[in-house]
Amino acid sequence: MAALPQFLKRYYFPIVTFSLGLFFQLFVLPRSYPPSHYDVLGIEQFAPIEDVAAAYDRLSSKWFSGLETPATTEFVKIRYAFELLSNPLWKRDYDLFNIDDQLHVTELLTEQYAELKFSNIPLPLLNASSSGLTNQAFNVLTSENFISIMSETKTILIQVYSDGSARCAKFISSWKSIAILLDGVADTGMVELGDVQLTSYLAEKKPTKQPFFRNGLPSLVAYPPDCKSSKCYVRYQGDLSVDPVVDWMATSVLGLPRILYYTKETLVPNFIAKSGQHKVKVIFFSKTGERATPFLRQAAKDYWAYASFAMVLWREEDSSIWWNLFHVESAPAFVFLKDSGVDPVVYHGMLLTLKC
Structure with missing residues (x-):
């Protein structure tokens, strides 16, 4: 019997550590995750649509028979889970990659219909x-x-997208503009979420190796020059609008130089005077103020030894200045300056695919 206390003393710390770990995994950890939409309906994970409908019918029959009266929050959560999991595309996206880009609707509707009886909610x-x-x-x-x-x-x-995603549908017009602006310097492609093999390859991986998309869909992945594997591709995490995406591609992925904007006060002293005398000065007058397109930035990179590039935002109140200096009438326009004393060459309009 004397050996028992000695045994407990020797293994006290490992036993306590194991017990605490087991308690954490069985009771604490499961509660730290929000319930899934399947949990809300009281059915097994990945249950078929038939089971989803049956579960909702069981719950709703109690409400409409008067046996139970759900609170607005409860009704919205259950109804949302039913609608999402009974839609084949939404269910597929949720089951495969936990995509749920309409979840914000539950909070908005709960606030909107807080004073309504559940049966009056549209x-x-x-x-x-x-x-x-x-x-x-x-x-x-x-x-x-x-x-x-x-x-x-x-x-x-x-772009990884889903045909059932409202966010992807909203983004498609911006995506078309991005593809046009990148034409000539980078290719673009689209992958539908239903291609599980390819989307899993392009997705991020959790420690459990489960693929996921941190910011939902659409998700943008870029392969830099000569990158042919997932070890070197780059994932975009910023705002899904045209200018930030294109600038990220040009700067971070392609490594293209930025082209700075100058004003009527700074163009001559800070650009023309400081550019090498042997270089052609290329000045682009933009009517929008957007960043230089990747095509123009690629030209600046390719011809840096022979030309310097600058941009100017066109303002009508400055038009007389630009006319007197370069004979520029309006934007968009390109000005090519070579040697002092030689008249500039002016081209009004866009060159190739340049759009600013």
Whole structure:
């Protein structure tokens, strides 16, 4: 018997540590995660749509029979779970990658209908119409053609999207503009979430190796020049609008130089006077004030030994100054300056695909 206290003393710390770890995994950790939509309906994870409908029918029958009266918050959560999991595309996205880009609706509707009886809340809560992105998608990449396309391209920006995502549908017009602006310096491609093999390859990985998209969809992934594997691709984490995405591609992925803007006060002393005498000065007058397009920045990189580039925001009140200096009438316009005393060459309009 004397050996028992000695045994407990020797293994006291390992036993306590194991017990605490087991308690944490069984009771604390599960409660730290929010319930899934399947939990809300009281059914197993990944249950088929038939079970989703049956679970909702069981719950709603109690409400409409008067046996139970759900609070607004409870009703919205249950109804939302039912609508999401009974839509094949939304269910697919949620089951595969936990994509749930309409979740904010529950909080908004709970506040909006806080004073209403559940039976007076307008249904459905979600707009179930398909985004129809399949008909608008272009340069679609699949598991079958991905390797061959990657072998033929140097730089590519890939959008992972879902045909059932309202966010992706809203982004498609911006994506078309991005593709146009990158034309000539980088390729673009689109991957639908249903191509599980390819989307899993492009997704981030949790410690458990489960693929996921941290910021939901659409998700943008860029392969820099000569990158051919997931070890070197770059993921975009910023604002999903045209100018930030294009600037990120040009600066971070392609490594293209920025072209600075100058004013009527700074153009001559800070640009023309400081550029090498042997260099051609290329001045682009922009009517929008947006950043230089990747095509123009690529030209600045390719011809840096022979030319210097600058941008000027066109203002009508300064038009007489630019006319007297360079004979520029309006924007967009390009001015090419060579030697002092030689008249500048002026081109009004866009060159190739340059759009600013």
